[in-house]
Amino acid sequence: MSDLTRLTAHQQAELLATGEVSSVELTRAHLDRIAAVDGAVHAFLHVDEHGAIEAARAADDRLSKGEPASPLDGVPIAVKDVIVTRGLPSTAGSRILEGWVPPYDATVTERLRAGGLPILGKTNMDEFAMGSSTEHSAYGPTHNPWDLDRIPGGSGGGSAAAVAAFEAPLAIGTDTGGSIRQPGAVTGTVGVKPTYGAVSRYGLIALANSLDQAGPVTRTVLDAALLHELIGGHDPRDSTSLTDPVPALVEAVRAGAAGDLSGLRVGVVKELGGEGFQPGVEARFAESVELLRDAGAEVVEVSCPHFEHALAAYYLILPSEASSNLARFDAMRYGLRVTPEGDPSAEDVMRATRDAGFGDEVKRRIILGTYALSSGYYDAYYGQAQKIRTLVQRDFDAAFAEVDVLVSPTSPTTAFPLGDKLSDPISMYRQDIATIPANLAGVPGISVPSGVADEDGLPVGLQVLAPQRADDRLYRVGAAVEALLEERWGGPMLAQAPELEVAR
Numbered sequence: 001m002s003d004l005t006r007l008t009a010h011q012q013a014e015l016l017a018t019g020e021v022s023s024v025e026l027t028r029a030h031l032d033r034i035a036a037v038d039g040a041v042h043a044f045l046h047v048d049e050h051g052a053i054e055a056a057r058a059a060d061d062r063l064s065k066g067e068p069a070s071p072l073d074g075v076p077i078a079v080k081d082v083i084v085t086r087g088l089p090s091t092a093g094s095r096i097l098e099g100w101v102p103p104y105d106a107t108v109t110e111r112l113r114a115g116g117l118p119i120l121g122k123t124n125m126d127e128f129a130m131g132s133s134t135e136h137s138a139y140g141p142t143h144n145p146w147d148l149d150r151i152p153g154g155s156g157g158g159s160a161a162a163v164a165a166f167e168a169p170l171a172i173g174t175d176t177g178g179s180i181r182q183p184g185a186v187t188g189t190v191g192v193k194p195t196y197g198a199v200s201r202y203g204l205i206a207l208a209n210s211l212d213q214a215g216p217v218t219r220t221v222l223d224a225a226l227l228h229e230l231i232g233g234h235d236p237r238d239s240t241s242l243t244d245p246v247p248a249l250v251e252a253v254r255a256g257a258a259g260d261l262s263g264l265r266v267g268v269v270k271e272l273g274g275e276g277f278q279p280g281v282e283a284r285f286a287e288s289v290e291l292l293r294d295a296g297a298e299v300v301e302v303s304c305p306h307f308e309h310a311l312a313a314y315y316l317i318l319p320s321e322a323s324s325n326l327a328r329f330d331a332m333r334y335g336l337r338v339t340p341e342g343d344p345s346a347e348d349v350m351r352a353t354r355d356a357g358f359g360d361e362v363k364r365r366i367i368l369g370t371y372a373l374s375s376g377y378y379d380a381y382y383g384q385a386q387k388i389r390t391l392v393q394r395d396f397d398a399a400f401a402e403v404d405v406l407v408s409p410t411s412p413t414t415a416f417p418l419g420d421k422l423s424d425p426i427s428m429y430r431q432d433i434a435t436i437p438a439n440l441a442g443v444p445g446i447s448v449p450s451g452v453a454d455e456d457g458l459p460v461g462l463q464v465l466a467p468q469r470a471d472d473r474l475y476r477v478g479a480a481v482e483a484l485l486e487e488r489w490g491g492p493m494l495a496q497a498p499e500l501e502v503a504r
């Protein structure tokens with residue numbers, strides 16, 4: 001079998017089930033692909049060849065007995081470095097966790113292992129998930145497989161690039177303000193942020209607890225549904241974990257793929273377009289909306305007037321939570337320890353370690369958050385931001401009283417050149433203008449490829465948002481759009497990506 005890495009995860013699982021390929025062959029094919037292209041892409045911070053092959057052997061054993069552990073048993077996966085993995089380094093893209101090997105697995109990791117998926121390695125990310133380009137990784141940026149001089153999005157640029165470059169058919173991402181969806185949009189991959197609480201946060205190195213959510217990064221909507229069903233569901237170790245059963249997502253994909261959306265009410269969010277949105281992004285978005293209409297959906301415009309303040313509220317709430325979370329990196333418990341010369345006090349060691357271990361963006365947010373929470377400013381900043389958060393939630397409630405799903409472009413622009421926004425944090429933050437409202441309200445969102453922009457030939461994503469716990473609607477609509485667009489393109493969008501130079 002020649003190019004196993006080009007197959008979707010579902011196709012790989014089918015070949016495993018019929019015995020046409022083994023998990024060892026599949027895993028080896030992806031490890032070879034990583035060896036060939038990751039020198040240029042830099043999607044991985046750590047590759048676990050030995051562990052992946054061991055897990056593949058165990059999968060082959062189960063498969064040969066006709067006892068698969070899950071529908072994805074034996075299909076390899078990559079995991080964002082913010083999710084802890086027992087025995088495998090987990091740095092969250094930070095110098096401060098360099099060399100730390102967790103003694104336990106995150107619940108997501110546990111479920112992947114129990115499902116039989118060989119873990120290929122850990123993917124690159126902006127430090128502690130702060131960023132939209134992976135340029136804030138302490139270990140150097142990831143490059144977009146569509147154009148190596150451009151960003152793959154962030155913070156989960158490594159996961160998205162690994163999937164887009166055929167280094168892994170599946171990956172895990174985390175989304176606090178858009179870190180799964182925006183990388184998905186700019187690399188032509190599918191990214192899902194589930195309903196808050198739908199996937200356990202146990203073992204996810206926290207950025208902002210009230211916003212963080214782990215989810216699938218894949219090349220097709222069906223693959224995302226298969227992975228989401230595997231990692232989702234209640235976990236008593238996460239106090240915010242939902243007790244609901246996982247909705248029937250694969251079934252929703254099958255329903256959507258038939259391309260009939262009659263009876264579905266779709267709202268186009270008026271505030272998520274216009275100024276700041278690239279013309280080619282808006283053109284692809286308008287086309288996707290037409291497709292939805294052609295498939296029988298009723299499309300109306302809805303207004304969410306408080307969304308314009310969502311970014312500002314996020315940049316008070318997130319730094320506040322992050323400054324408190326990152327206090328645990330104190331040189332005493334994990335990773336790096338820098339000991340200044342002389343007779344340093346414990347505080348001197350902490351100061352020196354945090355100075356050397358955190359990058360500029362992390363320091364910026366710790367300072368912002370500490371200030372926003374400080375006595376005398378708390379009400380004016382953190383308190384006000386929480387009020388805006390409530391107003392954003394009410395905008396969603398009002399919108400979902402009228403429509404079943406909301407749509408917008410995922411990201412206002414296509415992938416920008418590396419280095420372009422590093423000196424202008426606000427313009428970097430604006431990448432998440434369309435994705436942040438969902439995190440503030442805890443609602444689920446998906447980004448599906450919707451073509452390439454005319455001006456630069458780079459991928460554009462369509463975002464679909466649904467009410468809390470209605471993740472199945474994302475999959476139904478996402479699968480319909482995917483099927484209709486593939487008909488138009490004559491195949492998957494990633495097939496249009498330029499071939500990477502295979503060299504190290």
Ligand SMILES: NC(=O)C[C@H](N)C(=O)O
Binds near residue numbers: 129
């Ligand atoms: N973590 C995220 O979801 C990314 C967002 N761009 C941030 O910088 O916070």
